Amino acid sequence: MAASVARSQLTPLSRQITAKPSQSDQTPKCIVRFRPLNIPRRFNVTVKASINRNDEKIGGNNNKTAPALHPQSILDDDDDEEDAASKDSLNSLPRPLSSAQFSNFVSDGSRLRVAYQGVRGAYSESAAEKAYPNCEAVPCEQFDTAFEAVERWLVDRAVLPIENSLGGSIHRNYDLLLRHRLHIVGEVKFAVRHCLLANPGVKVEDLKRVLSHPQALAQCENTLTKLGLVREAVDDTAGAAKYVSFEQLKDTGAVASSSAAAIYGLNILAEDIQDDCDNVTRFLMLAREPIIPGTDRPFKTSIVFSLEEGPGVLFKALAVFALRQINLTKIESRPLRNQPLRSSDDNSGFGK
Numbered sequence: 001m002a003a004s005v006a007r008s009q010l011t012p013l014s015r016q017i018t019a020k021p022s023q024s025d026q027t028p029k030c031i032v033r034f035r036p037l038n039i040p041r042r043f044n045v046t047v048k049a050s051i052n053r054n055d056e057k058i059g060g061n062n063n064k065t066a067p068a069l070h071p072q073s074i075l076d077d078d079d080d081e082e083d084a085a086s087k088d089s090l091n092s093l094p095r096p097l098s099s100a101q102f103s104n105f106v107s108d109g110s111r112l113r114v115a116y117q118g119v120r121g122a123y124s125e126s127a128a129e130k131a132y133p134n135c136e137a138v139p140c141e142q143f144d145t146a147f148e149a150v151e152r153w154l155v156d157r158a159v160l161p162i163e164n165s166l167g168g169s170i171h172r173n174y175d176l177l178l179r180h181r182l183h184i185v186g187e188v189k190f191a192v193r194h195c196l197l198a199n200p201g202v203k204v205e206d207l208k209r210v211l212s213h214p215q216a217l218a219q220c221e222n223t224l225t226k227l228g229l230v231r232e233a234v235d236d237t238a239g240a241a242k243y244v245s246f247e248q249l250k251d252t253g254a255v256a257s258s259s260a261a262a263i264y265g266l267n268i269l270a271e272d273i274q275d276d277c278d279n280v281t282r283f284l285m286l287a288r289e290p291i292i293p294g295t296d297r298p299f300k301t302s303i304v305f306s307l308e309e310g311p312g313v314l315f316k317a318l319a320v321f322a323l324r325q326i327n328l329t330k331i332e333s334r335p336l337r338n339q340p341l342r343s344s345d346d347n348s349g350f351g352k
Contacts, residue, residue, distance in 0.1 A: 113138055113155040115146040121238035121260030123192055127283040128159040131188040143172055147180040150288060158286040159188065163330075165280045167215045173284070174332055177304070184302055186285035194220050194274045197241050197266040198253040204269050211240035212255035220255055223273040229253070241266055300329075306336060 114135040116124035128137045138155050140146040146158040163169050177184075194216055198207060209230040210217070217224065217231045224231060234240045240254040245264035253269065254260075261268050293299040307313045321328055 112136070112157055115140050115149045115155040115158040117141075117143050117146055117160060118236040119238045119242055121241060121257060121263040122236055123190060123238075123257055123281065124159065124161060124283070125238075126257065126259060127161075127188055127190040127281070130190060131159050131186065131283065131285050132157065143176055147176050147182060147286070150182055150286060151180060153288075156287070157185075158182070159283050160286065161281050162187075162284045163282045164192075164215065165278055166219055166276055169332060171332075171334065174334055178334070182286040182288065183290040184284050185287045185289075185291050187300070188283050188285065190281050190283060192219075192274065192279040192281055193257070193272055194237075194255050194279075195258050195261060195268045196223075196253055196270040196273050197244065197256055197261045198269050199244065199248060199250065200265070200267055202250055202253070202267070202269075206251060207253045207269075208251045210253045210255055211244065213237050213240070216255045219274045219276070219279060222275045223270070224255075238263075 112132050112135045114128045114132050115138045116122065116128045117140050118124050119139050122139070125137050125139070128135060135157075138149065140149060143160060146155075146160055149155045150158045160173050161170050162173050194212075196204070196210070198204075204227065207227070207229055209232055210224060211232050211234050212220075213236050214233040216237050217233060234243070237254070237256040238260045241256040241260040241264050243249075244252055244254045245266055254266070255273070258268060258271070260266070293301070305317065307317060318328070318331075
């Protein structure tokens, strides 16, 4: 059992970056044991801290959007470079940022290239611009690609969703946090406001179907049912808007953001069509370097650990926090790879 304490199809409509599987997929996970604070990074006990940056504003029209990275950018690395990187000592790893250095570094987001999942006009792009104003937002085809782009120094940061107030946790990104060696350096919350979009001249009564991400369609179920529209799921909301626009569809709309409407030349037929107005997505800000928490502001810490099977082992692990008056805001449990939940080695029928 692995637990993470922390405070989701059509073929993609466009391709920006193509990632290859990470070699860290098979990294074994061991039991957490208390050790001195100067634990070498090769140990698989990971502690990540983040600053809450919810008070930052969304960037204006001066936000820069970087061109999508080409597929060859990730796949064409020489084997010699990978071999050399594997021989680097721990001393050659990037130096952690202090909280003071981090504050100065993110104050001018124009120095950063920030990866997000999706195409232009995605909610993730707006979240990236809120987290790092004036940054160069770099679209990535998949979540995996954004992780690898940061690891391979193609971008400086990644801003990826981890939790939605209506849809719950995005488990894919929890699993990717375990597979990749990136650090949580902040978080940002973004209010999701869905719009019904269509090509110019198209009216609501002309629509027969609507395209969008499965979660967006589910969050607008009541409105779409009243309109009698057939729902079709695609990879992301902005991708749906792009497809409707480029194909000049007259009987098909898209559920996406107002930003997507402006980018792809679509009209907004209806705003705020979500069933619940309290629709907020929490995004993590990821970097290669960790930050050292300071005492000048509250910090949130995420811990990943695994436990041996036995009575009360999870209770004992959580008691460590309770006895020290440490409040836990969220807990996630993810399966361990290559370990079955139940197995049997005899004919008795009883599992081990």
